[in-house]
Amino acid sequence: MIKLTKEINKKILADFQENLHQDASNNVLKNAVAQVGIFQAAQNINAKSKLNPTFNVEVPTGKVSNQKRSGRCWLFSSLTNLRTEFAMKYNMKDFELSQNYISFWDRLEKANYFYQGIIKTAALPITDRKVNALFSHPTGDGGFWQYATDLIKKYGVVPSYAMPETAVSNDTSAFNSTIGIMLRKNGIELRELVNAGKSETEIDQRIEEMLTEVYKVCVYSFGQPPVKFELSLRDDAGKLIEEPSITPKEFFKQYFTMNLDDYVDIINAPQAAKEYGKLYTIDTEGNMVGGSLTTFLNLPMDRLKEMMIAQLKGNDTVWFGNDVGKQSQRTKGMLSGDLYQTDQLFGIDTKMSRGEALDYKEATISHAMTMTGVNVINDQPNRWKVENSWGEANGNKGYFMMDDEWFNDHVYDAVINKKYLTADELKMLNQEPIVLPAWDSIG
Numbered sequence: 001m002i003k004l005t006k007e008i009n010k011k012i013l014a015d016f017q018e019n020l021h022q023d024a025s026n027n028v029l030k031n032a033v034a035q036v037g038i039f040q041a042a043q044n045i046n047a048k049s050k051l052n053p054t055f056n057v058e059v060p061t062g063k064v065s066n067q068k069r070s071g072r073c074w075l076f077s078s079l080t081n082l083r084t085e086f087a088m089k090y091n092m093k094d095f096e097l098s099q100n101y102i103s104f105w106d107r108l109e110k111a112n113y114f115y116q117g118i119i120k121t122a123a124l125p126i127t128d129r130k131v132n133a134l135f136s137h138p139t140g141d142g143g144f145w146q147y148a149t150d151l152i153k154k155y156g157v158v159p160s161y162a163m164p165e166t167a168v169s170n171d172t173s174a175f176n177s178t179i180g181i182m183l184r185k186n187g188i189e190l191r192e193l194v195n196a197g198k199s200e201t202e203i204d205q206r207i208e209e210m211l212t213e214v215y216k217v218c219v220y221s222f223g224q225p226p227v228k229f230e231l232s233l234r235d236d237a238g239k240l241i242e243e244p245s246i247t248p249k250e251f252f253k254q255y256f257t258m259n260l261d262d263y264v265d266i267i268n269a270p271q272a273a274k275e276y277g278k279l280y281t282i283d284t285e286g287n288m289v290g291g292s293l294t295t296f297l298n299l300p301m302d303r304l305k306e307m308m309i310a311q312l313k314g315n316d317t318v319w320f321g322n323d324v325g326k327q328s329q330r331t332k333g334m335l336s337g338d339l340y341q342t343d344q345l346f347g348i349d350t351k352m353s354r355g356e357a358l359d360y361k362e363a364t365i366s367h368a369m370t371m372t373g374v375n376v377i378n379d380q381p382n383r384w385k386v387e388n389s390w391g392e393a394n395g396n397k398g399y400f401m402m403d404d405e406w407f408n409d410h411v412y413d414a415v416i417n418k419k420y421l422t423a424d425e426l427k428m429l430n431q432e433p434i435v436l437p438a439w440d441s442i443g
Contacts, residue, residue, distance in 0.1 A: 029345065042345040043329075047336040051401035055385050057312050058373035059084065062093040064398030066391035069171035071141030074368040075099055075106065076389035077319045078148035081370065081415075082157065084317050085258050091235040101163040101248070104222045105155045106147065107139065107175075109288040111183060111214040114138045115207050116289050118187040122194035133438040134284060138183035141172055143287055145319050145368075145415045149260040150291035155225075156248030157256075162229040168221035175221050179214065186210045264421070264429060267296040267413040268304045269442060271355040276300055281433040282443045295433050296413060296442060297425070305381060305407070307420045309374055317370050317387070319415040324367035326410050333395020335386065337405025354409070358441040365412050365442065369400070381407070412442070 020026055032041045061084055067076050079097045087095045114134065121131050168175050193203050231243040231251065246254075267280075274280065280296045308318050327339045343350055357363035373385030384407060386400040395401070418426060436442065 033345070038342060038345070039340050042340045042342045044336070044338050044341050047339045047403075048332075048334060050336065050403045051334060051383060052375075053385070053396055053399075053401055055373035055375045055383070057309065057376060058385060059312060059315055059317050060088065060093075061317070061372050061387055062087055062095070064387055064392060065096060065099065065389050066398075067099070067389045068165075068391070069173065070103075070169065071172065072099060072103055072143075073389055074143040074145065074319075074321075075102055075148055077368040077370045078145055078152075079157070080387060080389070081317050081319055082152075082256060082258060084370075084372075086256060088315070089257070090233075090241060090255075091237055091239075092233065093236055095233070096160040098158045098160045098163040100165050100169045100222055101158045101225055102148065102151050102155070103141075103169060104163075104218055104225050105151050106143065106287055107179065107218055107222075108211070108215055109151070109291075110139050111179070112207070112211055112289055113287055114183050115186065115190060115210065117284055118190045119194055119203065122191045130284065130438055135184055135187060138187065139179050140176060144285075144294055144321075145263065145265055146292055146294040147287040149263070150288050152252060153260060154288070154291075156250070156252040158226060158229055158248050158251060159231070159233065162226050163223055166222055175217075179217060182210075182214065182217070262417050262419070263415045264418055265294070265296045265413055266304055266307065266416050267298050267442060268301045268354070269296075269298050269358055269412065270301075270353070271358055273359075274298050277428055279428060279431040279433045280436055280442070282436045282438065282440055284438040285443055293433065295429075297428055299425070301408065303425075304411075304414055307416045308371060308414050309376060309381060310420045311417060312371065312374055314417075314420075316417065317372050319368060320371055320411055321365040321368050321413040323363050323365065323410045323412070324369070326363075327406055330390070330394050333388070333398075333400040335400055335402035335406040335410075337403055337409055339406075358412075361441065363410070363412070363441065371414070372399070380404075 029041070061080075065076050065080065067073055076099055079099055079102065083095055083097050086097075087093055117134050121128070121134065124131050126132070126135075190203065190206070193206060226248065228245045228247050229251075231241065231246050233241045235241065270276075276298050278298055280298060281293055285294050308320070311318050324335075327337055328335050329339060342348075352360070352362055354363070369389070370387040371384060372387045374381050375383045381404050383404060384402040386402050388395060388398055388400050390398065392398045418429075421429075
């Protein structure tokens, strides 16, 4: 074991102070940072000039949605893609689907997925990293595009009025805390049952009892999902679309033409452990027993951009994953690669490559949004239009402007229609996926 011997002593502290006092400008900067904060002092006032809200490729969209104090961005973005198609087809610009309806089923399915994961790993010690990962995050709001598609295919969709948001769906912190304790407690019991040699029938019966309790908590929190509902919508020209009774699955099948199976998740992860042209999946990543395997095809950044631009030109929005907390200004809706010049402010160098940022946990896919436009000059993008799910009070009525530098630094994956992949790329989708550990940075 390496012994730690280097400590901060008085001489080193004196050197620190001497170095700081050698530059008279340090006093001015010190005062500025202390009074207004690091980001305010480091903000590049010229960044906004690159974010002209005009685009030469743009999908027509309506009012943005608002996930409020929940982590359902992946779900909001997925339903935004669906509702955009519906809005164009039926001339209904501001139509919205119920995120709460899909979220209800997501939380129930995630509970069952967790229980099955606990059974599979019951023989492993509690110190095992996979077991630790399961108990660290037994449930949560987060997810991927594939989670949404599996839920939609199984449960259908409903308009927002058929299952509106609740206080709990708008702020899921208390629900996450409550359900998290339940699942951990149940997980302990399931490990004990498996290790005590209980039969599969006995364990399945106990899981069903546990899920009954989860269902009750979900109903109390989010409301009862409709089995059928009255369809009554009026388009922007005043024409009425109505059916006295329709199921959520019938509504999806009859009124939406998007084939969810046509879309695949493309990532750009330039890491030594991840080759381009390879298909990846993440151990324990999923939300539904019996659902599709969540996979990611790793391709170069230029191809990711080419496919996104082609999809936007095809009048189809793009679900994409990113690290939204970096170099962003929420209220103004700005995503700029040099928005905060902290290196120049402090005279330091914190630049990392994309691969280094992913490998060493500086970067993560923390948010999902919807790309609705791009400005292309000489076949190259210089800025992008983003539909966020943080309500109209942020950005330009909820829309964010992104420069291409921010894209290069902080966009990591996008959901692309297979028709925009080459023949060779389509063949790559048939590979046996390489399984990444549960704690991988893409997860």
